[in-house]
Structure formats: structure tokens, C-alpha cells
Amino acid sequence: MNLTILGIESSCDDTSAAVIRDEYLLSNVMASQEVHRRYGGVVPELASRAHQQNILPVVSQALDQAGVTMDEVDALAFTRGPGLLGSLLVGTSFTKGLAVASGKPLIEVNHLQGHILSHFVKVPGAENRQPKFPFLCLLVSGGHTQIVRVDNHLDFEILGRTIDDAVGEAFDKCAKLMDLGYPGGPVVDRLAKEGDPKRFRFAKPNIPGLDYSFSGIKTSLLYFLRDQLKEDPDFLKNNMADLCASFQKDLIDILLKKLILAVKETGIREVALSGGVSANSGLRGRIEEEGRKRGWNTYLPALRFTTDNAAMIAITGYYRYQRGLFAPLDIAPISRSAEYGDR
Ligand code: KG4
Numbered sequence: 453m454n455l456t457i458l459g460i461e462s463s464c465d466d467t468s469a470a471v472i473r474d475e476y477l478l479s480n481v482m483a484s485q486e487v488h489r490r491y492g493g494v495v496p497e498l499a500s501r502a503h504q505q506n507i508l509p510v511v512s513q514a515l516d517q518a519g520v521t522m523d524e525v526d527a528l529a530f531t532r533g534p535g536l537l538g539s540l541l542v543g544t545s546f547t548k549g550l551a552v553a554s555g556k557p558l559i560e561v562n563h564l565q566g567h568i569l570s571h572f573v574k575v576p577g578a579e580n581r582q583p584k585f586p587f588l589c590l591l592v593s594g595g596h597t598q599i600v601r602v603d604n605h606l607d608f609e610i611l612g613r614t615i616d617d618a619v620g621e622a623f624d625k626c627a628k629l630m631d632l633g634y635p636g637g638p639v640v641d642r643l644a645k646e647g648d649p650k651r652f653r654f655a656k657p658n659i660p661g662l663d664y665s666f667s668g669i670k671t672s673l674l675y676f677l678r679d680q681l682k683e684d685p686d687f688l689k690n691n692m693a694d695l696c697a698s699f700q701k702d703l704i705d706i707l708l709k710k711l712i713l714a715v716k717e718t719g720i721r722e723v724a725l726s727g728g729v730s731a732n733s734g735l736r737g738r739i740e741e742e743g744r745k746r747g748w749n750t751y752l753p754a755l756r757f758t759t760d761n762a763a764m765i766a767i768t769g770y771y772r773y774q775r776g777l778f779a780p781l782d783i784a785p786i787s788r789s790a791e792y793g794d795r
């Protein structure tokens with residue numbers, strides 16, 4: 453059919469643009485914002501400003517790398533939300549401006565749907581294994597933790613979700629408590645490889661059904677460190693790898709317990725993992741291991757499609773285009789996912 457979609461993502465601290473033609477990725481350009489590191493977290497005002505600086509060069513680079521001109525683009529897909537309002541405003545306003553200037557239709561994309569559909573981005577020359585419908589997706593990011601039943605590209609049902617912190621937040625807060633910087637997930641992941649995961653145990657939540665909770669385990673780590681540091685000021689320094697390995701293992705246990713329950717309850721054995729935390733090597737290994745043991749078909753995204761990227765926005769735009777789901781030019785971003793009817 454030859455459908456070409458330009459995707460633009462700006463929901464948090466990465467500015468990204470990608471071009472997709474008939475499900476195949478032609479380019480995926482990313483500008484990460486380093487300015488937040490020294491503050492130990494994303495500073496919304498600085499994020500918006502950096503998006504403003506990055507967005508035009510990132511979009512033109514994505515078109516250049518794809519070898520595509522604006523004339524050849526069929527539609528513009530952008531992240532409408534959820535995310536930081538200021539960041540979303542930059543992407544939304546830019547895409548709307550480009551739509552007016554080029555006369556191309558606009559397509560709004562829910563960032564979380566994008567994470568899930570990242571499994572359908574085809575890379576030329578790669579194996580491109582894709583989950584079959586219906587499948588379960590464990591969506592784990594900095595802002596969300598959900599088990600989603602996916603019936604087709606655009607129809608989903610959230611079966612379980614966190615009632616407080618997201619698992620990515622638990623990684624980031626744990627790293628902050630241990631002075632490991634931001635974002636914490638990748639550092640904890642790296643240190644955990646050298647530690648003993650059975651050395652320490654933290655409080656596990658007891659939440660009914662398929663919902664999650666991660667605030668208790670974070671508090672449990674906080675009190676544990678406070679008590680240990682009173683007796684031994686070097687406790688952190690001398691036990692960092694074991695602490696990371698144990699904390700990470702407990703988080704993975706919590707995630708897996710509900711995922712296994714979801715498979716039992718639905719009878720669906722196609723299981724995919726998505727979102728920033730799906731880059732975690734411990735989690736990837738455990739899902740594959742459980743999958744082998746339990747007869748699931750498991751799908752792990754390529755590392756570059758785990759954290760925020762515009763390829764996932766473009767592919768979602770591709771499916772929405774086929775259903776004629778275009779957005780009006782007066783569309784506004786949505787910051788909180790509750791306004792989308794989920795959380
Ligand atoms: O999907 P994402 O890029 O942004 C959101 O939509 O939130 O996810 C970011 C989250 C952060 O909390 C970060 O610490 C976590 O993903 N993350 C990881 C790893 N890489 C990124 N968590 C654990 N292990 C990793 N290797």
C-alpha cells in the first residue's frame with residue numbers, strides 16, 4: 453500500500469522522531485536530555501525548553517535518514533499523552549504547525565498504546581517476531597505498571613495496574629536512596645549482576661487480584677537502610693551490589709506473581725513485555741525462564757524500543773490511519789492517563 457508515517461514523541465525527557473513505511477522502520481532519531489541528571493530527576497521546565505531546542509533538528513534528521521521528503525509523508529502521528537504537560541505541549545504544537553503547513557492529516561497517539569505496539573515495528577533484515585492476538589502485555593515504565601490484554605492493534609483491556617508507584621519509579625527511588633543518580637533503573641540493573649539476590653529480603657505487597665503496589669517495598673528499603681547506616685556508616689558502600697540484586701529480584705518477583713496469575717485467569721499464553729523497565733536484564737531473563745517452564749510464547753522488545761522512542765508512536769499512527777482515526781487541529785494534550793479512562 454505504501455503508507456508513510458512520521459511519528460513524534462515528546463512526553464517526558466527524550467525528543468524523538470521516526471519514519472515508518474508499511475510497518476518497516478526507516479529512521480528513529482533520539483535526543484536525550486542530559487540536563488536532568490544533576491537534579492536527580494526530570495525537571496519539567498527544563499524538559500520543555502530542551503524539547504523546543506531539539507524538535508526541529510530531530511524531525512529533519514529523521515526525514516533525512518529515512519530518505520523521505522515531507523511530500524511523501526501521508527500523516528503525522530504525535531504523542532498526545534500521558535506525560536509532562538509542558539513536554540507534550542511542545543510536541544503537540546509542533547506537529548499541529550507542521551500539519552497546517554504541509555496539509556497532512558494529524559493522528560493522536562496514546563503513549564502507553566505506543567509502548568505496547570512497539571512489538572509491531574518491523575526492522576528491515578531482522579527476524580521481526582510478533583505476538584499473536586490475543587496476547588498479554590506486561591507494561592512497565594517510569595509512570596505506569598499494567599497488565600494489558602491486547603485483542604488487536606487498537607483494542608485493549610487493562611486487567612491490572614499499580615495502585616501507587618510504578619515499578620520504574622521504585623527502581624529510580626531505590627537508586628536515589630543509594631546515591632546512584634538518575635535514572636536509577638539502568639544502574640541498579642548493572643550493579644545487580646555482581647550481587648547476591650538472596651542476601652536481603654524486603655516487604656512484599658499483598659494486593660488482591662491483578663493489581664500491583666510498589667510503595668511498600670520502597671519504604672521497606674528506606675527503613676532498612678536507615679537502621680543499618682546507624683550501626684555502620686559504610687553499610688551502603690560495602691553492600692551496594694547485594695542490595696541492588698536483592699531489591700531488583702524482589703521487584704521482579706512481584707511483577708511475575710501477577711503476570712503468572714493473569715495467564716492462569718485468561719488462559720492466554722502469548723506474553724509480551726514493554727516499556728522502559730523491559731530493558732532490565734534480570735526481568736528479561738526471568739520472563740524467558742518462566743515462559744520456557746510454563747509453555748508461554750514470550751516476546752521481548754529490542755532494547756532500543758524499550759524506553760521512549762518515536763518508532764512506537766509512528767507504528768501506532770500507522771494502525772490508526774488505517775481505521776481513519778484522525779485528530780482535529782484544535783486537539784490539546786492530555787497529561788494524566790486517568791483522563792484517557794485508564795491510569
Ligand atoms: O518508558 P520509559 O522510557 O518512560 C516512561 O514512559 O515512563 O521508562 C523509563 C523508566 C525509568 O524509571 C528507568 O529507570 C527505567 O525505565 N529503566 C530501567 C532500565 N532502563 C530504564 N529499569 C530497570 N532496568 C533497566 N535496565
Ligand code: ZN
Pocket residue numbers: 563567593594727728759760
Ligand atoms: Zn514511556
